[in-house]
Amino acid sequence: MKITVVGAGAVGASCAEYIAIKNFASEVVLLDIKEGYAEGKAMDLMQTASLNGFDTRIVGSTNDYSKTADSDICVITSGIPRKPGMTREELIGINAGIVKSVSASLIEHSPNTIVIVVSNPMDTMTYLVHKTTNLPKNRIIGMGGALDSARFKYRLAEALGAPISDVDGMVIGGHSDKGMVPLTRLATRNSVPVTEFISSERLDQVREDTKVGGATLTKLLGTSAWYAPGAAVSGLVQAIACDQKKIFPCSTYLEGEYGLNDLCIGVPVVLGRNGIEKIVDVDLNDAEKAHMQESAAGVSKTNGLLEL
Numbered sequence: 001m002k003i004t005v006v007g008a009g010a011v012g013a014s015c016a017e018y019i020a021i022k023n024f025a026s027e028v029v030l031l032d033i034k035e036g037y038a039e040g041k042a043m044d045l046m047q048t049a050s051l052n053g054f055d056t057r058i059v060g061s062t063n064d065y066s067k068t069a070d071s072d073i074c075v076i077t078s079g080i081p082r083k084p085g086m087t088r089e090e091l092i093g094i095n096a097g098i099v100k101s102v103s104a105s106l107i108e109h110s111p112n113t114i115v116i117v118v119s120n121p122m123d124t125m126t127y128l129v130h131k132t133t134n135l136p137k138n139r140i141i142g143m144g145g146a147l148d149s150a151r152f153k154y155r156l157a158e159a160l161g162a163p164i165s166d167v168d169g170m171v172i173g174g175h176s177d178k179g180m181v182p183l184t185r186l187a188t189r190n191s192v193p194v195t196e197f198i199s200s201e202r203l204d205q206v207r208e209d210t211k212v213g214g215a216t217l218t219k220l221l222g223t224s225a226w227y228a229p230g231a232a233v234s235g236l237v238q239a240i241a242c243d244q245k246k247i248f249p250c251s252t253y254l255e256g257e258y259g260l261n262d263l264c265i266g267v268p269v270v271l272g273r274n275g276i277e278k279i280v281d282v283d284l285n286d287a288e289k290a291h292m293q294e295s296a297a298g299v300s301k302t303n304g305l306l307e308l
């Protein structure tokens with residue numbers, strides 16, 4: 001199993017590290033445009049192999065796509081991150097050009113690959129890959145909901161005073177400060193609805209804290225987060241590589257599902273060897289449907305800024 005990660009920055013390197021530590025891939029190619037940077041990160045990571053007990057070979061490349069040839073899965077993290085006070089949508093001007101050229105180069109060398117898009121604004125970048133490449137839609141996956149759901153579980157556990165392993169919950173919708181739809185109604189603590197344990201006011205606070213999860217970290221760090229994003233990507237990569245058939249909320253191209261059309265947005269999907277193997281239809285109530293519609297309107301507005 002060969003995996004390429006483009007962008008050897010904070011998220012790309014974290015992603016390569018988690019993939020290697022999980023030890024399911026034979027090779028990870030890290031590629032960056034900055035001279036020597038990916039080679040340096042790859043060497044540093046390889047020097048953790050005997051310490052962390054993995055056999056995955058991590059190879060660095062300065063913009064040489066021949067090294068990525070025949071990758072089973074390609075992850076795109078190249079592009080600029082936001083600074084405190086910015087929205088993800090403000091990154092579109094620079095990142096659209098990067099994602100368009102990187103995806104074309106990747107597919108030229110790995111025509112059968114599955115692409116995971118991470119660069120922001122992620123739903124719009126996923127849509128861009130859908131519109132500008134000939135990959136089938138099951139092989140274009142946007143990562144956002146897996147991370148947002150992990151943050152939701154962190155906030156739920158905090159509010160419940162429970163271990164994170166006891167809580168379950170999912171965030172669908174757009175990967176943006178306003179567009180996320182944390183499904184509080186369906187969140188559980190060991191199968192019991194969380195509403196049995198906390199007030200609706202506290203649950204509203206969990207929802208709001210989850211939605212601004214990325215912005216909160218960006219304010220603290222001066223740039224956006226990387227550990228949880230890297231771990232979330234590695235979860236998707238593993239589900240595909242190991243044909244796990246796990247459900248994650250991912251950004252995918254919708255054609256009528258959830259009443260939405262012609263956009264990529266986060267909905268639950270089954271991930272396996274063929275990428276997105278099924279879109280799971282969750283029965284939403286009227287308020288949740290309205291939040292999804294609002295979220296979709298925001299994503300479509302950003303998509304409208306693309307020069308396609």
Ligand SMILES: NC(=O)C1=CN([C@@H]2O[C@H](COP(=O)(O)OP(=O)(O)OC[C@H]3O[C@@H](n4cnc5c(N)ncnc54)[C@H](O)[C@@H]3O)[C@@H](O)[C@H]2O)C=CC1
Pocket residue numbers: 006007008009010011012031032033034037077078079080081082091095098102117118119120122143144147175223224225226229
């Ligand atoms: N979807 C999600 O949940 C998340 C998305 N992100 C996004 O991921 C992206 C990367 O974030 P970080 O790793 O923190 O940024 P970073 O600045 O640490 O790394 C980005 C890397 O991309 C490289 N790069 C730029 N143009 C390139 C090109 N044409 N070809 C190859 N490499 C190129 C840069 O040299 C840099 O090393 C940002 O757009 C950020 O907003 C970050 C966290 C979560």
Ligand SMILES: O=C([O-])CC(=O)C(=O)O
Pocket residue numbers: 081082088120147175213214215218224225229
């Ligand atoms: O907040 C950001 O800009 C990066 C990101 O998407 C996240 O961490 O959720």
